[in-house]
Amino acid sequence: MIRWLKELDEVLRGHKGDPQLLAGGTGHIRIKPLVAVSIVLGIVYGLCMGLYAVLTRTPPCFAQMFASAVKVPILFILTLVITFPSLYVFSALLGIRLGPKDTLRLILAPVSANLAVLASLGPITAFFTLSTSSYPFMKLLNFLFFAVSGVIGLKVLLTMLSRLDAAQAGPAKATGNSAPAAEPTDGPGPTVTVMPVALSPSGDILGTTFRLWLVIYGLVGAQMGWVLRPFVGAPNLAFEWFRDREANIFIDLFRTIVALFGA
Amino acid sequence: MRAFFRAADDFLRGRGVFAVDAPLMGRLRWLLALMLVCGLFYGAVMGTFSGLKAGRLHQLLYSGVKVPILLLATFVLCLPSFFVVNTLAGLRDDFGQVLRALVATQSCVTVVLAALAPITAFWYISCRDYGLVLLFNMVMFGVATLAAQIVVRRYYRPLIAREPRHRHLLWAWFVLYAFVGVQMGWVLRPFIGNPEAPVAFFRAEAWGNAYVVVGGLIFRAVGRVPAPLLTFLGIATLPLLVVLSHLLCSAVSRNRRRTP
Numbered sequence: 001m002i003r004w005l006k007e008l009d010e011v012l013r014g015h016k017g018d019p020q021l022l023a024g025g026t027g028h029i030r031i032k033p034l035v036a037v038s039i040v041l042g043i044v045y046g047l048c049m050g051l052y053a054v055l056t057r058t059p060p061c062f063a064q065m066f067a068s069a070v071k072v073p074i075l076f077i078l079t080l081v082i083t084f085p086s087l088y089v090f091s092a093l094l095g096i097r098l099g100p101k102d103t104l105r106l107i108l109a110p111v112s113a114n115l116a117v118l119a120s121l122g123p124i125t126a127f128f129t130l131s132t133s134s135y136p137f138m139k140l141l142n143f144l145f146f147a148v149s150g151v152i153g154l155k156v157l158l159t160m161l162s163r164l165d166a167a168q169a170g171p172a173k174a175t176g177n178s179a180p181a182a183e184p185t186d187g188p189g190p191t192v193t194v195m196p197v198a199l200s201p202s203g204d205i206l207g208t209t210f211r212l213w214l215v216i217y218g219l220v221g222a223q224m225g226w227v228l229r230p231f232v233g234a235p236n237l238a239f240e241w242f243r244d245r246e247a248n249i250f251i252d253l254f255r256t257i258v259a260l261f262g263a
Numbered sequence: 264m265r266a267f268f269r270a271a272d273d274f275l276r277g278r279g280v281f282a283v284d285a286p287l288m289g290r291l292r293w294l295l296a297l298m299l300v301c302g303l304f305y306g307a308v309m310g311t312f313s314g315l316k317a318g319r320l321h322q323l324l325y326s327g328v329k330v331p332i333l334l335l336a337t338f339v340l341c342l343p344s345f346f347v348v349n350t351l352a353g354l355r356d357d358f359g360q361v362l363r364a365l366v367a368t369q370s371c372v373t374v375v376l377a378a379l380a381p382i383t384a385f386w387y388i389s390c391r392d393y394g395l396v397l398l399f400n401m402v403m404f405g406v407a408t409l410a411a412q413i414v415v416r417r418y419y420r421p422l423i424a425r426e427p428r429h430r431h432l433l434w435a436w437f438v439l440y441a442f443v444g445v446q447m448g449w450v451l452r453p454f455i456g457n458p459e460a461p462v463a464f465f466r467a468e469a470w471g472n473a474y475v476v477v478g479g480l481i482f483r484a485v486g487r488v489p490a491p492l493l494t495f496l497g498i499a500t501l502p503l504l505v506v507l508s509h510l511l512c513s514a515v516s517r518n519r520r521r522t523p
Contacts, residue, residue, distance in 0.1 A: 009350075012347065012350040012355075013353065013355055113351060117347050117348065117351070120343040120344040120346065120347040121343075121344045122343075123339075124340050124341070124344070124439075124443055127340050127443065127446070127447075128446060130450075131446060131449070131450045131471070131472065132446075132471070132475070133471070133472075134471075134472050134475045137472050137474065137475050152348070152351060156351065250501075260475065260478060
């Protein structure tokens with residue numbers, strides 16, 4: 001467990017995106033500890049989400065809490081499985097010379113960062129659950145937290161990619177290898193940071209293609225959350241593992257906003 | 264007692280153990296002591312509105328305990344996510360200093376509140392309207408929060424000078440803190456205690472959501488907008504928002520490239 005957390009800590013600090021390390025590929029990102037720690041973090045947030053069903057129902061519905069704790073990690077894993085092939089193809093097109101395993105390593109880091117942010121927002125979700133009985137509000141709050149942590153995770157990914165691009169373009173030029181490297185991005189600074197996303201000029205393939213892929217990832221993730229619902233559990237509906245397929249998350253979002261104040 | 268006042272004075276002036284570069288452990292004791300004592304004091308003064316008869320005195324204690332709880336609980340809830348975001352921004356090494364600044368902010372709010380307590384008491388004497396009293400206390404908390412910005416700036420100045428991104432993170436902290444703090448204040452009601460109502464630590468109907476209540480008030484004030492219209496407006500504005508945010512992001516990144 002300590003070893004897993006150490007691995008996660010290195011991802012969060014941005015050490016995994018160190019240009020010198022990335023120049024040698026992504027072998028320094030270990031898959032097993034990151035997957036394990038991501039699952040644990042997902043379970044933590046799932047428990048905070050499922051708390052609502054325990055507190056608002058008589059008798060308390062622990063099944064929903066258990067279901068949410070299982071579903072949050074599954075949500076991320078399935079989204080990754082569905083969007084991974086397209087990411088791999090895109091990155092191959094971009095001339096980022098990575099095998100499938102390397103690409104998986106590269107994307108695990110942002111996903112674990114995403115889950116770390118989500119799990120750290122768990123206490124706030126739990127606090128609002130303790131004091132709020134409004135179901136629309138809890139739904140919107142969870143939606144907001146997922147969106148915020150998702151955006152932060154994507155920023156981590158973009159940063160790592162631009163670094164990788166720069167790191168791989170460097171040695172390729174040095175050896176006189178005429179590899180189809182993308183436009184050289186701004187050279188990585190001395191400190192490894194995550195927030196400022198140094199994307200190459202917007203006309204560049206890298207930026208455009210990755211923005212496109214991020215849209216796919218976001219949409220699949222959102223819809224996956226909808227397919228796997230209930231996470232919070234509407235108080236007037238009985239517990240079930242999966243609800244019937246109807247509408248989609250965006251339609252439901254409008255309904256929820258209307259219901260929050262209108263009903 | 265004298266040591267306490269000296270510590271408070273040092274704290275306000277930012278010298279001695281409270282100097283910007285002094286170690287945290289030397290002052291953490293004092294910061295917590297200041298927060299508890301001053302918070303208790305202001306809370307007790309807050310609670311005097313409900314009356315000073317023999318049966319109502321424990322409202323003072325309740326209100327007094329609640330002010331530090333409000334600040335500390337909100338602080339503890341917001342800390343984990345702030346820690347993770349700081350780490351992601353590559354600013355983990357500064358987190359000790361950041362923590363120092365944030366704890367100092369909490370203490371500063373209570374010290375200023377304690378100094379405002381006489382004014383609150385005077386207001387209570389001159390005004391018996393419960394609604395106005397509530398509003399007045401909100402204004403006092405607002406003033407204290409604004410005054411605490413001086414302390415925040417003092418501790419954050421070296422950080423921002425070294426790394427401008429601390430400024431954005433500080434904004435993020437205040438947004439998150441306010442978001443949780445408003446609900447925390449709502450849950451911990453009553454702070455003042457309605458003289459008509461019996462004394463209670465928690466109000467019977469206290470559970471609920473500040474945002475839902477306020478939103479409902481606004482919604483009713485606007486009048487019943489038909490649901491189809493709302494849905495249409497939502498659907499119409501969402502793409503607009505996406506486009507606008509995209510334009511904003513690209514403008515920001517263009518500026519960033521222009522000024523390397």
